[in-house]
Structure formats: C-alpha cells, structure tokens
Amino acid sequence: MQTFDVIIIGGGWAGLTLARQLKLEQPALKIQVLEARQGFASKVGEATVEMTGHYFLKRLGLVNYLYRRHLPKNGLRFFFDSPQHDRPLEQLSEHGTTAIPPHPAFQLDRARLEEDLMQMNREQGIEVLQGAKVVGWTVAEGQQKHQLSYQYQQQEYTHQAKWVVDCSGRHRVARKHQKLHKLDNVPQNFAAWGRFKDIQDIDSLGSAQWRQKAFGRFLSTLHFTGDGYWVWFIPLSGGYTSVGIVGEQAKFERWPKKQDEFLHFLNQHSAIKELLHGAELIDFEAWGQLAYRADEFLFRDRWATSGFAAMFLDPLFSGGGDVIALLNDAISQQIVMDFNEPDDDIANQRLAQQVPQYNQMAKEFYQGLYAHIATIYPVLDSAELANAIAAYNTSAYFVEIAWDYMADHYRDLEYWQRKSYLRRGYMALELMLQRQILSARHTMLQQDRYFDRNHEGFFESGADHYKYFVYLMGQSGRDGWRIDLRVKLFTEVFLRITQAKLDLPNLAHRRVVQQCFTLVDILKAPLFDEQDLPQLLCRLGEKISQWVSEQSDNEFQVTVERHSFHSNQVVVTSDTDVTQQQLDKAQHLANQLWQQTDEFIAMPSMVPVFLAFAREQPDAIMDSVVDQRLLFDPAHHHTHEQADTATDDVEVAL
Ligand SMILES: Cc1cc2nc3c(=O)[nH]c(=O)nc-3n(C[C@H](O)[C@H](O)[C@H](O)COP(=O)(O)OP(=O)(O)OC[C@H]3O[C@@H](n4cnc5c(N)ncnc54)[C@H](O)[C@@H]3O)c2cc1C
Structure with missing residues (x-):
C-alpha cells in the first residue's frame, strides 16, 4: 500500500489546478491524482471571469500558457431581442465592452486545458493516473490516514493518504459518505449545449457602422436573452464554438433536452440563426437541475471537496471557476499549513479553528453570487x-x-x-x-x-x-x-x-436628482413608487430654486412636475417684482440646471x-432566500422532491 500526502479524486478543472497549486506552494508534497476517464473530451464550463483569470495567472503561473493555447476573453456581451425574437442581430440592443478589458480572463478549451495540465502536473512530479476509478473510501478519523481503493487496468489498488480531496465532478464520490448537498434555496435551472463547427464570424456581419461599435465581439461570451433563459456563445481555441441554453425550469413546459429540440429552439431566434447559418453541431449534452449547495466543503478530518463535487450555482456570469479558485485556495492553505506544522496537536487546533470559518466563507460567497444572478433572471428579457x-x-x-x-x-x-x-x-x-x-x-x-x-x-x-x-x-x-x-x-x-x-x-x-435622491431617501422608500414622487418633485424644485436664486438678485420659485422629465423644462415664478427679462433669464438657467447630467x-x-x-x-x-420570487410566486417553486430526482439524474456515467 502506497502512502501519499494528498490524493485527489478526479482530474478535471478543479483537481488538476489544485494539484498544481499544492505543488507550487509546497514542492515536497507527495500528490496523486486519480482520473477515471481515458483520453480528453470537451466539457462544459469554458468561460472564465477575472477572479479565475487571476487564479490562473498569479497562483498557477500560467500566463504564457493561457495566451498561447487558449483565447483571451472580451468580457460579457448581452443582446436583447424583441419578444418574438424576430430581429436581425444588428437591431438588437447590446451591452458589452468596446475592447478587451484590462484584467485578463480567458475562453478555455477544456479538453486541451486538461490534457496540458495533466502533462504539466506530471512534469512537476505529481503522480497522475488516467483510467483510475475510485471505488471505495474509508474516511479517516483522528490521526489515522484515509484509505482509498481504485480500479486501474483491471486491478484494484488501495492507497492511503493524510488528505483526500474529492474533485470528482457531479459524480461526487464524497456524497456516498456524507449527505452534503442541498436543494433548498437554489436556482432551479437546466442547461442544454453543444459545440458547433463553422459558425459565422460575428465581426464580419452587419453594417460597417454596427461593426465599429465594438471590436472582437467574437471573443466575448455572448448572451442572447429571453424570458427566463439565455443562450451563450463561447469561442474555443480549437476552432469550435460552444453554444448553450440555460433556462428556468418553471418557465418551460418542456425544456429542450434532445438535440433536435435544442436546434429547433435556437433557430427560433433570428439573430442566433444568422450566426448558426451553415454551422454543424458536433456534440450535444443536456442536464436537468444544475444547482446544489453545501454547508461544508472542508473537514477537520482532513478531507475536502472542490469544483462540481463541492457545490454549483449557475452558469450566468461564469462563476464556476471563481468558486474553484476560492475553495482551492482554502484547501491548499490548510494542507500546506498541516504539512509544514511538525506538531499534530497544533495543526489540529488550527484546523478546528479555521475550517468552520472557511466553510462559512464559501457559504457566503455562494449566497453573494446567487443574489447577483437572482436579481437579473426575472428581467433577462428587458433591455432596459x-x-x-x-x-x-x-x-x-x-x-x-x-x-x-x-x-x-x-x-x-x-x-x-x-x-x-x-x-x-x-x-x-x-x-x-x-x-x-x-x-x-x-x-x-x-x-x-x-x-x-x-x-x-x-x-x-x-x-x-x-x-x-x-x-x-x-x-x-x-x-x-x-x-x-x-x-x-x-x-x-x-x-x-x-x-x-x-x-x-x-x-x-440628472445632477440635481443625484443630490436629492440619495441612499438616505432610498432607505426610507425602498419601493419608491408613484405616491412617493410628489415629495421628490418638491425637493427637486426647492433645490433648483435655491441654485437659481443664488445666481440672481431676486428670489425665484422653481416647480418640477412629472412632465418635466419628458419635456426637459421646469416652471419658474417669482413673488417679487421682477422684469420679464429677469424671469426669462432665470427660466433659462433653471432649465439648464434641470437638464444638467453627470456621471x-x-x-x-x-x-x-x-x-x-x-x-x-x-x-x-446571509442565509436568506435570495430569489425573492420564491417567496411570492408559487409558479417559481418546484418541490424539493422534483429537484432532487433531477439532480440524481445527472450523475456522470463512468
Ligand atoms: C451548463 C454549465 C455551464 C457552465 N459554464 C461555466 C463557465 O462558463 N465558466 C465557469 O467558470 N464555469 C462554468 N460552469 C461550471 C464549470 O463547468 C465547473 O465549475 C467545472 O467544470 C467543474 O470542474 P470539476 O473539475 O469540478 O469537474 P469535472 O471537470 O467534471 O471533473 C471531474 C472529473 O472527475 C472524474 N471522476 C468522476 N468520478 C470519479 C471517480 N470515481 N474516480 C476518479 N475520477 C472520477 C471525471 O472523470 C472528471 O474528469 C458551468 C457549468 C454548467 C453546468
């Protein structure tokens, strides 16, 4: 029986990056990665955002590698369509960057990434086995070591390790030992996706004027939005384009889980159809309930979970890689601390103190991301x-x-x-x-x-x-x-x-509004409505009156009406004896002040x-229900039984 400091179950994004990070942070660690699959296939999860970019560049030292083997990302780009989805691409309203943002992020070709990382890991002295499926795990208690059995080339082996990290993806080996995952208060979304060959080059479509608005649109993660769903386009360095739909189950009578349904759904959107004209679908996959949460990913008995095996929220805003970065950082910090500390009692004390804090951190991180996405899902289809x-x-x-x-x-x-x-x-x-x-x-x-x-x-x-x-x-x-x-x-x-x-x-x-409608006012009227408007109009009028009077020799009263927002005009009067010329001047000034805008x-x-x-x-x-439709709208409430079944359905077949 061989003994390792760390055995990592699963050689995907989470497992391979963690192995590299550990070895960089403590080269003396003896690490083994056990990966069930042979070969490398495309996987979902291809767009990174800036926190993940930072993790890859600064923690993993992969700057050269990423720019040479993958594509730089040109931010997020949203396109808003008519409700009938019948507009050509050029007529859609758009939110996106004009050029590549300063903090690096990448579009990753997953098969290529994993093949390259495996190679780099081996060169670093990490033992990586492919075709090694973990079939048994005796979780250690106290000072004992974990025992892990795996099948490899028709034989079964058992190894032991001080630390085990489950990075086995949605298969989640650890859940056989602990019921870690929960489905309450999570988004109830599905996804269907595939890779296309030969899609149209978005930067060559449309008029010259439209093309001038932004450069390198193809390098962005494109989002085409609809009622309760969005469609992604992600370019991959291997030449394919990843295209997928993510949608709220409650909005679909039947979501597109088959390949022909997927293609049919996409082609109902004129702008998407333009991009897919002449393209060929290479592969296809669909998953039901995507999200699950966990209260813990790190355990005092020296084991942990990362990536899909730990928790998953939603693909919107590409937060999956960020969660991996956060969890891997915490896991590697604990493992390296434990390895460097010769006194086991001291190490145990530190684990007892820090593990709950990291678990709380991960929980809050998940909630924070969830709050962000829950705010936008209900209105994904409204450009404004x-x-x-x-x-x-x-x-x-x-x-x-x-x-x-x-x-x-x-x-x-x-x-x-x-x-x-x-x-x-x-x-x-x-x-x-x-x-x-x-x-x-x-x-x-x-x-x-x-x-x-x-x-x-x-x-x-x-x-x-x-x-x-x-x-x-x-x-x-x-x-x-x-x-x-x-x-x-x-x-x-x-x-x-x-x-x-x-x-x-x-x-x-409007500058005057920014001065009169501050956080203080919002906290007093958080659902600011028509009935709150007269009071605001009054304050706006008083403020402009004050400014106008300060710049004149006379007193003027300015009235702001609802209509003033549309006409851009306010009404100026004076109780004192003023000439028409003075009044006109004050009127002109008041309108100017009303129209003055500011960043x-x-x-x-x-x-x-x-x-x-x-x-x-x-x-x-921090534990509240962050999609508040769940509180008010029964149509958005799937029962947990339904969702649970859906999650079990998506277990990876090995
Ligand atoms: C629809 C969708 C879109 C997404 N888009 C994005 C995105 O744009 N950006 C982003 O950052 N994230 C995205 N994500 C999240 C991202 O896909 C995941 O965070 C990431 O793929 C998780 O990597 P992983 O290593 O945990 O899992 P995987 O890459 O699945 O790796 C797990 C590995 O474990 C192996 N394994 C399983 N069981 C065993 C066993 N018993 N023994 C040994 N090995 C085993 C598997 O073969 C596999 O290779 C998306 C997720 C979904 C569902």
Missing part, C-alpha cells in the same frame, strides 16, 4: 432593466468580490471576519434592489413598456461603469473608497430601475449612512 443590472453586477463584482480576491483578502481570515458586517449590508441592499426590480417589471408589463428598448439597437459599454477603478483593483487599504463606490453603484442602479419603473427619463443622471457623483457622506445600516443587519440575512 437587464442592461442596468448587468452594468451594476459587473461593477459590484469588481469592487467587491474580485477586488478582495486580488488583494488576497480571502486568504486573510482575520480581515474577512472583521468585514462581515459589510457583506451583510451589501446583501441587504441587493435584496432591496431585487424587490424594486420585481416591482418595476410588474409595472412596466402592465403599462406595456417592458420591451420598449429591446430592439432600439442601443449600445452600452459595460466598461463605462468600472473604468475609473479597475486599474486599482487588488490594492489593499482603500476600503473607505471602495465602500463609497459600492454605495454609489447601488444608488445609481436603484435610480435607473426607478426611472424605468415610473417612466421618468434620465432620472438617474454618478461622489457622495462620501453616504459612507457612514451605509455603515450604520450595515451594522443593523442580522447575521441571518
């Missing part, structure tokens, strides 16, 4: 609402999650504990925003305005929102400034959603307001 939230989510991701990761804050448990009240505050804001979005959706559908901006063909650059701070990401010690940014982002998007809900053009970007202005005075609000939030908010 989804565009605002996509901009907000991306920026919030950079200011919060990715920034903390790049600054190594997730590896600093003391920092992470100290900041827990901030996460509670952000979660409370997110839930508040979600309620306003659901309310906006309801109002706009009732008033037949919900799709108005979908096929307008507008282009919004996603980068506009984060261009000011993105170069500073990863620095420590700027928390006050980050809180200011985060609160500003929230306020801006809240105003944009309210603008759409109440049909108040340019509400969010979102700094409001450092809101930081203490937010901090007080955050400190009031209970710990339990």
Whole structure:
C-alpha cells in the first residue's frame, strides 16, 4: 500500500489546478491524482471571469500558457431581442465592452486545458493516473490516514493518504459518505449545449457602422436573452464554438433536452440563426437541475471537496471557476499549513479553528453570487432593466468580490471576519434592489413598456461603469473608497430601475436628482413608487430654486412636475417684482440646471449612512432566500422532491 500526502479524486478543472497549486506552494508534497476517464473530451464550463483569470495567472503561473493555447476573453456581451425574437442581430440592443478589458480572463478549451495540465502536473512530479476509478473510501478519523481503493487496468489498488480531496465532478464520490448537498434555496435551472463547427464570424456581419461599435465581439461570451433563459456563445481555441441554453425550469413546459429540440429552439431566434447559418453541431449534452449547495466543503478530518463535487450555482456570469479558485485556495492553505506544522496537536487546533470559518466563507460567497444572478433572471428579457443590472453586477463584482480576491483578502481570515458586517449590508441592499426590480417589471408589463428598448439597437459599454477603478483593483487599504463606490453603484442602479419603473427619463443622471435622491431617501422608500414622487418633485424644485436664486438678485420659485422629465423644462415664478427679462433669464438657467447630467457623483457622506445600516443587519440575512420570487410566486417553486430526482439524474456515467 502506497502512502501519499494528498490524493485527489478526479482530474478535471478543479483537481488538476489544485494539484498544481499544492505543488507550487509546497514542492515536497507527495500528490496523486486519480482520473477515471481515458483520453480528453470537451466539457462544459469554458468561460472564465477575472477572479479565475487571476487564479490562473498569479497562483498557477500560467500566463504564457493561457495566451498561447487558449483565447483571451472580451468580457460579457448581452443582446436583447424583441419578444418574438424576430430581429436581425444588428437591431438588437447590446451591452458589452468596446475592447478587451484590462484584467485578463480567458475562453478555455477544456479538453486541451486538461490534457496540458495533466502533462504539466506530471512534469512537476505529481503522480497522475488516467483510467483510475475510485471505488471505495474509508474516511479517516483522528490521526489515522484515509484509505482509498481504485480500479486501474483491471486491478484494484488501495492507497492511503493524510488528505483526500474529492474533485470528482457531479459524480461526487464524497456524497456516498456524507449527505452534503442541498436543494433548498437554489436556482432551479437546466442547461442544454453543444459545440458547433463553422459558425459565422460575428465581426464580419452587419453594417460597417454596427461593426465599429465594438471590436472582437467574437471573443466575448455572448448572451442572447429571453424570458427566463439565455443562450451563450463561447469561442474555443480549437476552432469550435460552444453554444448553450440555460433556462428556468418553471418557465418551460418542456425544456429542450434532445438535440433536435435544442436546434429547433435556437433557430427560433433570428439573430442566433444568422450566426448558426451553415454551422454543424458536433456534440450535444443536456442536464436537468444544475444547482446544489453545501454547508461544508472542508473537514477537520482532513478531507475536502472542490469544483462540481463541492457545490454549483449557475452558469450566468461564469462563476464556476471563481468558486474553484476560492475553495482551492482554502484547501491548499490548510494542507500546506498541516504539512509544514511538525506538531499534530497544533495543526489540529488550527484546523478546528479555521475550517468552520472557511466553510462559512464559501457559504457566503455562494449566497453573494446567487443574489447577483437572482436579481437579473426575472428581467433577462428587458433591455432596459437587464442592461442596468448587468452594468451594476459587473461593477459590484469588481469592487467587491474580485477586488478582495486580488488583494488576497480571502486568504486573510482575520480581515474577512472583521468585514462581515459589510457583506451583510451589501446583501441587504441587493435584496432591496431585487424587490424594486420585481416591482418595476410588474409595472412596466402592465403599462406595456417592458420591451420598449429591446430592439432600439442601443449600445452600452459595460466598461463605462468600472473604468475609473479597475486599474486599482487588488490594492489593499482603500476600503473607505471602495465602500463609497459600492454605495454609489447601488444608488445609481436603484435610480435607473426607478426611472424605468415610473417612466421618468434620465432620472438617474440628472445632477440635481443625484443630490436629492440619495441612499438616505432610498432607505426610507425602498419601493419608491408613484405616491412617493410628489415629495421628490418638491425637493427637486426647492433645490433648483435655491441654485437659481443664488445666481440672481431676486428670489425665484422653481416647480418640477412629472412632465418635466419628458419635456426637459421646469416652471419658474417669482413673488417679487421682477422684469420679464429677469424671469426669462432665470427660466433659462433653471432649465439648464434641470437638464444638467453627470456621471454618478461622489457622495462620501453616504459612507457612514451605509455603515450604520450595515451594522443593523442580522447575521441571518446571509442565509436568506435570495430569489425573492420564491417567496411570492408559487409558479417559481418546484418541490424539493422534483429537484432532487433531477439532480440524481445527472450523475456522470463512468
Ligand atoms: C451548463 C454549465 C455551464 C457552465 N459554464 C461555466 C463557465 O462558463 N465558466 C465557469 O467558470 N464555469 C462554468 N460552469 C461550471 C464549470 O463547468 C465547473 O465549475 C467545472 O467544470 C467543474 O470542474 P470539476 O473539475 O469540478 O469537474 P469535472 O471537470 O467534471 O471533473 C471531474 C472529473 O472527475 C472524474 N471522476 C468522476 N468520478 C470519479 C471517480 N470515481 N474516480 C476518479 N475520477 C472520477 C471525471 O472523470 C472528471 O474528469 C458551468 C457549468 C454548467 C453546468
């Protein structure tokens, strides 16, 4: 029986990156990776975001490798269609980058990645066996070692290890020993996908004017959205394009689980049809219930889970790789600490102290990502609402999650504990925003305005929102400034959603509104509605009156009406004796002030307001139901029995 320091079950994304990370962080570790499959096949999960990019570049040192063997990613790109999905690509409204963003992310060819990583692992001195299927695992207790049996070349072997990490994907070897996974409070989404050969080059389609708006659209993860679903396009360096549908089960009577249904569904969308013209489907796969959660991924008995084997949320915003980065960091930190500590009692004490904290961190990370996606799913098909939230989510991701990761804050448990009240505050804001979005959706559908901006063909650059701070990401010690940014982002998007809900053009970007409608006001009226409007109009009028009077020799009263948002005009009067010329001048000035727009202005005075609000939030908010439709809308509530069966259905056949 051979003995290893670490045995990793499964040589996929999670297992192979963890093995490399461990060996880089502690070269003396004796590591074995057992992979059941022979050969390499395409796998789902191909687009990375910036936190994962950072993990690959900084932790794994793979910068040269990734740029040579895979494709750089040009951010996320959303296209919004008419409800009939009958518009040509060029007429769809679009949210996306104009050029490749500064923090690297990649489109990964999974078969190539795993083949290359396996080779690199072997060169590092890691023992990697292919065709080795783990069939038994006796979990160690106390100071004993784990015993692991596997079949390899028609023989059964048993090895022992101080640490075992289950990276066996959705097969989840560890669940045979522990009921780890739960289906309550998770998205109930399915996916169907395949790889296509010879799709049309998006950068050669459309008019010259349309092409000029953005460069390298093909390098983005494209999202075509519909009611409760979205379709991805991801380019792969091997020449194929990955195309998939992710949808909410509750929105489909029958979701497209067969190849012909999949193709039929895609071809019902004119713009997608344009891209697929002449393309050939190479392979196809479909999974039912995608998401499951777990309270623990790390155990004091020296075992852990990572990747699909640990938990999975949803493909939207490509967070799978981020979860792997977070979990692998924690696992490798514990293993290396344990290996370097000669005194087992001290190591055990540290494990006892740190393991629960890392588990809590993973749980909160999952909840945070879930809150982000739950906010956008209900309005994916509205250009006006989804565009605002996509901009907000991306920026919030950079200011919060990715920034903390790049600054190594997730590896600093003391920092992470100290900041827990901030996460509670952000979660409370997110839930508040979600309620306003659901309310906006309801109002706009009732008033037949919900799709108005979908096929307008507008282009919004996603980068506009984060261009000011993105170069500073990863620095420590700027928390006050980050809180200011985060609160500003929230306020801006809240105003944009309210603008759409109440049909108040340019509400969010009028300078006077930004001064009169702050976080303080939102906290007082979190579902800001028609009945709250008169009070705001009054305040806006008073503010402009004050500005106009300050710049004149006379007193003027400015009245802002609902109509002023559409006409861009306000009404100016004066109780004092003024000439017509003075009145005209004041009128001109008041209109100018009313029309003055601004990118979102700094409001450092809101930081203490937010901090007080955050400190009031209970710990339990981190466990709250983050898709609030589940609370109100029975149509979105599948029973757990249904979902459970669906998850078992997708177990990987080996
Ligand atoms: C529809 C969809 C789209 C996604 N899109 C993205 C995306 O764009 N970006 C992103 O970051 N993430 C995405 N994800 C998530 C991403 O796919 C996963 O995070 C990632 O693939 C998980 O890798 P893994 O190593 O855990 O699992 P896998 O890559 O499945 O590896 C598990 C390995 O374990 C092996 N194995 C299983 N059982 C045994 C056994 N008994 N013994 C030995 N070996 C065994 C298997 O053969 C397999 O090779 C997506 C997920 C889904 C469902």
